[in-house]
Amino acid sequence: MPTPTEAHLRYRPWRGTLRPPAYAAVAIARSSLKLLFRRKLFWALYGLALLLFFFYFYCLFLIVWLKQQFAERTMTILGGQVRLSEFIDRLDGLGLTGSAYTFANFFWIEGYIAMIVLALAGAVLVGNDFHHGSLAYYLSKPIGRRHYVLGKVLGVGGFVNLMTTVPAVVLFLQAGLLNDWKTWYFDHVRLLLGSLGYGAVLTVVLGLLLVATAVVVRRTVPLVMIWTAVFVLTRIVGELLAEVFESPWWRLLDLWNDLYLIGLWLLGAEFVPSRIGGPQPPVWAAGCVAVGVCVGSLLLLRRRIRAVEVVS
Amino acid sequence: MELMPDLIRLESISRTFGAVVALDGVTLSLPPGRIGVLGPNGAGKSTLLKLLMGLLPPTGGSGFVLDQPLGGDNDTAANWRLRQLIGFMPEADALVPGLTGVEYVALAGELYGMSRRQAQRRAHEVLSYLELEEARYRRVEQYSAGMKQRVKLAQALVHDPPVLLLDEPTSGLDPAGRDAMLRLVGELGTDHGKSVLLSTHLLADVQAVCERVVIIAGGKVRGVGEVHELLAVRADRFKLRVQGEADGFRAQLTARGVAVLGEQNGEWQIRVPAGWANAEFFRLAEAHAVTVRSLRRDDETLEEVFLKSVG
Numbered sequence A: 001m002p003t004p005t006e007a008h009l010r011y012r013p014w015r016g017t018l019r020p021p022a023y024a025a026v027a028i029a030r031s032s033l034k035l036l037f038r039r040k041l042f043w044a045l046y047g048l049a050l051l052l053f054f055f056y057f058y059c060l061f062l063i064v065w066l067k068q069q070f071a072e073r074t075m076t077i078l079g080g081q082v083r084l085s086e087f088i089d090r091l092d093g094l095g096l097t098g099s100a101y102t103f104a105n106f107f108w109i110e111g112y113i114a115m116i117v118l119a120l121a122g123a124v125l126v127g128n129d130f131h132h133g134s135l136a137y138y139l140s141k142p143i144g145r146r147h148y149v150l151g152k153v154l155g156v157g158g159f160v161n162l163m164t165t166v167p168a169v170v171l172f173l174q175a176g177l178l179n180d181w182k183t184w185y186f187d188h189v190r191l192l193l194g195s196l197g198y199g200a201v202l203t204v205v206l207g208l209l210l211v212a213t214a215v216v217v218r219r220t221v222p223l224v225m226i227w228t229a230v231f232v233l234t235r236i237v238g239e240l241l242a243e244v245f246e247s248p249w250w251r252l253l254d255l256w257n258d259l260y261l262i263g264l265w266l267l268g269a270e271f272v273p274s275r276i277g278g279p280q281p282p283v284w285a286a287g288c289v290a291v292g293v294c295v296g297s298l299l300l301l302r303r304r305i306r307a308v309e310v311v312s
Numbered sequence B: 001m002e003l004m005p006d007l008i009r010l011e012s013i014s015r016t017f018g019a020v021v022a023l024d025g026v027t028l029s030l031p032p033g034r035i036g037v038l039g040p041n042g043a044g045k046s047t048l049l050k051l052l053m054g055l056l057p058p059t060g061g062s063g064f065v066l067d068q069p070l071g072g073d074n075d076t077a078a079n080w081r082l083r084q085l086i087g088f089m090p091e092a093d094a095l096v097p098g099l100t101g102v103e104y105v106a107l108a109g110e111l112y113g114m115s116r117r118q119a120q121r122r123a124h125e126v127l128s129y130l131e132l133e134e135a136r137y138r139r140v141e142q143y144s145a146g147m148k149q150r151v152k153l154a155q156a157l158v159h160d161p162p163v164l165l166l167d168e169p170t171s172g173l174d175p176a177g178r179d180a181m182l183r184l185v186g187e188l189g190t191d192h193g194k195s196v197l198l199s200t201h202l203l204a205d206v207q208a209v210c211e212r213v214v215i216i217a218g219g220k221v222r223g224v225g226e227v228h229e230l231l232a233v234r235a236d237r238f239k240l241r242v243q244g245e246a247d248g249f250r251a252q253l254t255a256r257g258v259a260v261l262g263e264q265n266g267e268w269q270i271r272v273p274a275g276w277a278n279a280e281f282f283r284l285a286e287a288h289a290v291t292v293r294s295l296r297r298d299d300e301t302l303e304e305v306f307l308k309s310v311g
Helices: A006-008 A023-037 A040-071 A084-094 A102-132 A134-139 A145-164 A166-179 A181-187 A190-217 A219-245 A248-252 A255-267 A283-304 B046-053 B077-084 B101-112 B117-131 B145-157 B175-190 B203-209 B227-232 B247-255 B281-286 B300-309
Strands: A073-077 A080-083 B008-017 B018-031 B036-038 B060-065 B084-090 B163-167 B195-200 B212-217 B220-227 B237-243 B259-264 B267-271 B290-299
Touching: A006 B117, A023 A040, A023 A102, A023 A145, A023 A190, A023 B018, A023 B101, A040 A084, A040 A102, A040 A145, A040 A166, A040 B195, A073 A084, A080 A084, A102 A134, A102 A145, A102 A166, A102 A219, A102 A255, A145 A190, A145 A283, A166 A181, A181 A190, A190 A219, A190 A255, A190 A283, A219 A248, A219 A255, A219 B163, A248 A255, A248 A283, A255 A283, B008 B046, B018 B046, B018 B212, B036 B046, B036 B175, B036 B203, B046 B060, B046 B163, B046 B195, B060 B220, B077 B084, B084 B101, B084 B145, B101 B117, B101 B145, B117 B145, B145 B163, B145 B175, B163 B175, B175 B203, B195 B203, B203 B227, B212 B227, B220 B227, B220 B267, B247 B259, B247 B281
Parallel strands: B036 B195, B036 B212, B084 B163, B163 B195
Antiparallel strands: A073 A080, B008 B018, B008 B060, B212 B220, B237 B267, B237 B290, B259 B267
C-alpha cells in the first residue's frame, strides 16, 4: 500500500464534462460484443455463418457465369429444344439469382445459426448480470433501465447483423457488379432497403426477446431449451395445427416464420405459396405477432429490471 | 466566503413498503466528511442508501445530497445528476465476468458519462493508485477477494465524485486486506477531500475511518454524533486482580462508587465513576492489606455503546 504522501502524489483529480446517458448504451453494446467475441464458440458459429454466406456468394457468381458461357447454346429436354440461359433462369426457384427470394432465404438460413448464437449468448450478456449481481454495477450509474436494455439489445443486434444484414449487403453489392451495375442498383434499391429493414426487425424482436428470456431464466441450458421451444417446437405445432384445421393462421405461432413474412414484404417479394412453404397468414398478422412479442418483452423487462435491487 | 452545502439534508423522510415502514420520518443534517451508517439488519440502512442514490422515491418528506434534491422516479434527469455526484461501491460482487480490470473500470467511466478515451486513461490512473496496475489486464473473475474489493472501489472512483457511498467495503476480506482497504478509504477522505458514507455493521470499521456516525434502528435515527464523542460517553472500565482477603477492599471500592460488574477466574470487571484516579486502587489495597496483581483497562467498546443506543 502506498504511504499517504505517495498516494497524494499518484491520485489525480479528474475534471471534465460528463455526457448524457444515451452514450452509455453504446458503451454497454460495445462491451457486450466484446464479451461474445472473447469466446471461441461464438467464433466457430460465426465461421459457420460465413460459410453459408460464401455459398451464396459463389452461387450468385456461378449462375451468372453459366448464363454468360452458355447463352446461345440449346439442349434437348423431353424432345424439345430449350436454350440453356432460359433453363438457368428457372433456377431462380432456388433463390440464388439475386432476387428478393435470394435475400429472404439467406436471412432465413442464417437465422438458424443466429438462434443458436442467441440461445448461448443470453446467459453471457444478461444472465450473468443477475447471477453475479452486476445489475448493481450498471444501475447505480447515472443511467436508466431503458439505457441498459437498449445497450444489451444493440449488442445482440450487432452480432445478429454481422451474421445477416452485413453479408446481405455484400451480396447486394456483388449482384449489382455481376449485372449492369449502373441500372441494377437503382432498379433493385428495394432489396437493399429491405435487407436493412429485415435486419432492423430481427435486431429489435430477437434482441428484446433474448434479453427478456435471459432476465427470467439466466442460465445457459434452460435458455437453450426455451429458445428451442420458441423456434422449433412452435414451428412443428404451428404446421401441424395449420394442416389439421386447414387454416394458415396457426402458422403465426412460429415466430421465425412471422419474421420471414415481414422480411419478404420488406424485400418486396411476391407471396407465391409454392415458394414460401404453402399458404401463409397475411403479413399484417405476422407484424402484429412481432409487435406483441416486443411489447410483452418490454413489460417483462420493466417488471424484472428494478434499480432497487442495487442495494440488497 | 461560500458556505459548503450539507452532504445530506433530510427532512421527515419516510418510506413504506405496503404496511412495512422502512424509514419513519427521518430528519438528518450532516456536513461533508467521513460518516458511518450503523444499524442492525432491517434497520432501514439499505432503504436510506437507495433514497440517497435516487433509486427509490420517498413516500414522504424531502431531502438533498449536496443540494441535489432527492425523489421522483428512478429514470429521471434529476436522479442521473444526483448519481453523477456519487461513486457507489456495492456489497455484492457486481463484477462483469469476461472483462479485464481496466475494461471494467473504463466501462464504469463511460456509464458515468466520460468519453471513451478519458474513461480508459482514468481507469489506468485509478487502478495504479489502488495498486492494481499489474493485474489490470487480468479478467476480474480471476481476482482475489481483496483485489475484487479494490476494483469495485476503482469503478466508484473513476469519475472522481465528491461523494463515495460504500456498502460493506471490507466484506469478505482477511485482516490485512481489511486494514489496507480501511486505510485507502480513510486516505480518500483525509487526503483527497472525498465525503465517505460507509454503511456497515462492523463498528471497528467506523471507528477506524469515520468522523461521524449515524445509528439507525427500526426505521428511525437513534443517534448522530462524532465518533470521538460517542467514545467519550462510554464507561471507563478496568479488569482488576488482587491477592489476599479482599472483602473489605471490595466493600470500600463499592462505597467509593466503583461497580463490580462481574468476576471471572479471580479477575474483577469494574466500572469506575467519572474523575476516578487509578492511584486510589493502590492506596485502598494497601489500607486493606491486599496486593494488586494486575490492573488493565477494559473500556466499553463502540459496539456496546451502539447496542445501548438501539436498545
